[in-house]
Amino acid sequence: MSGGRAVPGAPAAGTPAAAVAAPALHVSGLTVRYREVLALEDVALTLAPGTVTGLIGANGSGKSTLFRSVMGMTRGTGVTWTGDVRVYGRDADAARKDGLVGYVPQSEDVDWAFPVDVRDVVTMGRYGGMGPTRRVRAQDRRAVADALDRVGLADLAHRQIGRLSGGQRKRVFVARAIAQGARLLLLDEPFAGVDKVSEAQITAVLRGLAASGCAVLVSTHDLTSLPDLVDDAILLQRRVILTGPPDVVLRPENLARTFGIDPLAASRGEDGAGAARTPHGSATTEGATR
Numbered sequence: 001m002s003g004g005r006a007v008p009g010a011p012a013a014g015t016p017a018a019a020v021a022a023p024a025l026h027v028s029g030l031t032v033r034y035r036e037v038l039a040l041e042d043v044a045l046t047l048a049p050g051t052v053t054g055l056i057g058a059n060g061s062g063k064s065t066l067f068r069s070v071m072g073m074t075r076g077t078g079v080t081w082t083g084d085v086r087v088y089g090r091d092a093d094a095a096r097k098d099g100l101v102g103y104v105p106q107s108e109d110v111d112w113a114f115p116v117d118v119r120d121v122v123t124m125g126r127y128g129g130m131g132p133t134r135r136v137r138a139q140d141r142r143a144v145a146d147a148l149d150r151v152g153l154a155d156l157a158h159r160q161i162g163r164l165s166g167g168q169r170k171r172v173f174v175a176r177a178i179a180q181g182a183r184l185l186l187l188d189e190p191f192a193g194v195d196k197v198s199e200a201q202i203t204a205v206l207r208g209l210a211a212s213g214c215a216v217l218v219s220t221h222d223l224t225s226l227p228d229l230v231d232d233a234i235l236l237q238r239r240v241i242l243t244g245p246p247d248v249v250l251r252p253e254n255l256a257r258t259f260g261i262d263p264l265a266a267s268r269g270e271d272g273a274g275a276a277r278t279p280h281g282s283a284t285t286e287g288a289t290r
């Protein structure tokens with residue numbers, strides 16, 4: 001972590017020049033099995049720095065498993081994991097250790113009643129660079145203030161985290177990743193349970209991060225807003241079905257390949273259950289093969 005003002009997207013101190021030119025994320029041959037459940041099969045994808053990529057798939061299609069694999073969280077009893085994950089050309093474990101990867105999981109394992117405020121949580125993003133004493137330095141304070149500014153939470157810095165709305169809570173964890181100096185951000189359903197205003201704020205923050213050179217991978221079921229958010233989208237159904245610009249990926253025939261239904265038929269009410277919003281109508285997000 002470099003000193004001075006945090007600049008998301010700037011290479012971390014000591015990052016080799018060759019790594020700067022490398023893809024932000026390169027996954028190849030990733031197969032993950034939870035005992036008898038094959039969650040991901042031979043997944044390959046590449047994210048360029050400075051882009052936002054949407055990860056689209058029905059429930060159970062493997063989105064969270066993909067995020068967890070990049071975070072090294074799919075190793076353990078009953079989990080079989082093969083494949084290669086590189087972050088800016090480096091082994092993912094080493095890149096995470098250096099704080100290059102920020103992760104906003106679907107639901108944080110957080111005790112919302114705990115007496116910590118917004119600034120305390122965002123400061124946790126700086127722990128990696130603080131050493132064992134966790135003494136907060138001037139540069140940490142500046143990075144935290146900058147991150148809070150970016151997500152529009154500066155005014156709530158001293159609010160206890162349990163007294164935040166759902167959208168504000170999401171933004172706190174985005175700010176924590178920004179304060180960390182992450183150059184690859186993984187967000188698992190950041191818009192779930194979030195109103196349109198918060199969604200627009202989070203979208204603006206993510207676009208801003210991409211503009212400053214970060215790569216962002218975001219899963220969402222809100223397909224209507226996808227074109228405003230992403231440069232590219234990946235359709236996942238245990239395997240990567242399709243990657244491309246959102247207008248191509250969101251074509252009804254392509255969505256039907258992943259969601260297992262004709263979304264236009266769904267919009268006509270022939271299958272309305274669990275409908276997700278798309279620019280073309282409604283598509284159910286249920287019905288994936290598990």
Ligand SMILES: Nc1ncnc2c1ncn2[C@@H]1O[C@H](COP(=O)(O)OP(=O)(O)OP(=O)(O)O)[C@@H](O)[C@H]1O
Pocket residue numbers: 034035037038039057058059060061062063064065066290
């Ligand atoms: N810890 C686990 N043990 C066993 N099976 C699991 C585990 N976690 C996920 N799975 C299974 O792996 C598959 C992929 O799950 P995953 O959570 O990655 O999907 P997802 O696309 O994130 O779904 P959602 O949109 O519902 O969040 C599913 O069939 C799921 O039931």
